[in-house]
Amino acid sequence: MNKRTVVAKFGGTSVADAAQFRKIRDIVLSSPERRFIIVSAPGKRFPGDRKVTDLLLDCYAKASAGEPFTDDLDQIRTRFREILDGLTIEFPLEEELRALEQSLTNKPDKDYTASRGEYLTAKIMAEYLGFTFVDPAWCVCFDEDGQLNAGMTNRTMRASLLPLEHAVIAGFYGADPDGTVRTFERGGSDITGSLAACAIHADLYENWTDVSGLYAADPGIVKEPETVPYMSYRELRTLSYMGASVLHSDAVLSASEMEIPINIRNTNKPADPGTMILRHLPRGVPKNPVTGVSGRKGMSVVQIEKVMVSDGSGFSALMLDILKERALPFEYCLTGIDSITLIIRRDLLDSCKEELFEEIRETLHPDFVGLREGLSLIAVTGEKATESSDANVRVLEKLTGEGIEIVTINQGAGKLNLLIGVPEDRFEDAIRTIYAFRQSIPM
Numbered sequence: 113m114n115k116r117t118v119v120a121k122f123g124g125t126s127v128a129d130a131a132q133f134r135k136i137r138d139i140v141l142s143s144p145e146r147r148f149i150i151v152s153a154p155g156k157r158f159p160g161d162r163k164v165t166d167l168l169l170d171c172y173a174k175a176s177a178g179e180p181f182t183d184d185l186d187q188i189r190t191r192f193r194e195i196l197d198g199l200t201i202e203f204p205l206e207e208e209l210r211a212l213e214q215s216l217t218n219k220p221d222k223d224y225t226a227s228r229g230e231y232l233t234a235k236i237m238a239e240y241l242g243f244t245f246v247d248p249a250w251c252v253c254f255d256e257d258g259q260l261n262a263g264m265t266n267r268t269m270r271a272s273l274l275p276l277e278h279a280v281i282a283g284f285y286g287a288d289p290d291g292t293v294r295t296f297e298r299g300g301s302d303i304t305g306s307l308a309a310c311a312i313h314a315d316l317y318e319n320w321t322d323v324s325g326l327y328a329a330d331p332g333i334v335k336e337p338e339t340v341p342y343m344s345y346r347e348l349r350t351l352s353y354m355g356a357s358v359l360h361s362d363a364v365l366s367a368s369e370m371e372i373p374i375n376i377r378n379t380n381k382p383a384d385p386g387t388m389i390l391r392h393l394p395r396g397v398p399k400n401p402v403t404g405v406s407g408r409k410g411m412s413v414v415q416i417e418k419v420m421v422s423d424g425s426g427f428s429a430l431m432l433d434i435l436k437e438r439a440l441p442f443e444y445c446l447t448g449i450d451s452i453t454l455i456i457r458r459d460l461l462d463s464c465k466e467e468l469f470e471e472i473r474e475t476l477h478p479d480f481v482g483l484r485e486g487l488s489l490i491a492v493t494g495e496k497a498t499e500s501s502d503a504n505v506r507v508l509e510k511l512t513g514e515g516i517e518i519v520t521i522n523q524g525a526g527k528l529n530l531l532i533g534v535p536e537d538r539f540e541d542a543i544r545t546i547y548a549f550r551q552s553i554p555m
């Protein structure tokens with residue numbers, strides 16, 4: 113393919129009503145490179161509004177409990193009717209909704225029901241833009257066990273999209289070998305966009321949302337944080353894993369494997385450049401070593417002590433085996449000379465705490481097993497920190513100077529990728545402190 117191809121995914125708020133559809137048309141038609149468009153289902157138009165996917169899931173819950181679902185279905189009808197009237201396009205909405213109603217009445221299926229928001233939105237968008245509609249049930253392939261078959265999806269999507277000049281693809285779902293509809297996790301339209309971008313080897317994957325890029329910190333904690341102009345895939349994975357949510361992490365993974373740049377853009381402010389996510393950051397970017405800070409509350413620390421933990425007898429491996437057997441994930445594990453520290457999500461630990469400690473005592477005969485709850489974890493990331501940067505030390509000094517207790521530290525050997533455990537009640541203070549301080553740290 114010689115000409116540049118951009119895959120553009122528009123999220124729920126970008127397709128929330130007819131006015132948003134118009135903005136999308138202006139954006140798409142302003143560049144012939146935007147050939148493949150992925151859409152979510154209409155999201156919230158205002159605080160307190162309901163997402164179409166939530167309405168659909170309510171229909172399913174009621175239908176499967178044998179309760180009437182007409183109220184929710186009517187709300188869905190009204191949402192789409194308003195969009196169609198606002199855009200003055202002909203569309204067989206009643207026919208489509210009848211098919212949904214029949215499926216809900218005869219044999220309610222959760223994934224099929226949930227997928228209809230994207231299906232209808234993509235069909236309407238295709239009609240509005242004059243593009244071909246592509247149903248992902250034909251080309252996003254799931255196995256019988258509900259897992260995505262990435263290889264087959266790649267080949268099938270490529271074969272479906274390459275012959276087309278322009279297309280609109282519904283996000284969020286695909287189908288298994290029987291043709292039964294399967295959905296991704298919530299927020300999964302990002303994944304569809306990324307799969308499409310990978311399948312056609314797009315030059316760019318644009319992800320259009322309602323913010324002008326990724327913030328350097330959570331705007332719920334820091335007032336009006338800056339948006340980050342450039343970020344690496346790795347930095348983004350760290351920040352989103354630790355709580356920053358703009359893009360589904362699986363979407364980042366596949367785009368990063370193919371090195372397809374991702375540009376987060378704002379449908380309501382299309383002139384803003386947004387955040388560009390790349391493998392390698394351009395020269396001279398950024399100006400200071402900390403790209404962003406994010407974190408999560410609700411962590412517990414398990415401390416196991418035994419003289420000679422690290423004598424090569426496989427104590428740590430045994431400990432990790434115990435967690436593996438219980439399918440209990442941990443955030444990280446630090447091994448010291450005579451101790452192991454595990455950070456585990458409290459909600460996961462709580463359900464098996466007693467038995468786990470019992471097993472540790474019986475299997476490992478430790479000198480001491482301790483538990484500390486009420487911890488939060490903070491990720492400070494910056495891929496461009498130079499080898500000589502002491503940003504990590506400065507951040508820790510600053511926190512201590514503010515009287516914030518540092519419970520754990522995890523600093524890998526890579527670039528700046530520091531995980532700090534602080535008490536939950538100082539979480540917000542710690543994020544604000546690091547955010548404000550970051551610009552005064554030299555490279």
Ligand code: ASP
Pocket residue numbers: 123124152153163165166229283284297298299300301302
């Ligand atoms: N509509 C789905 C959801 O609300 C998927 C998506 O928007 O990406 O989660």
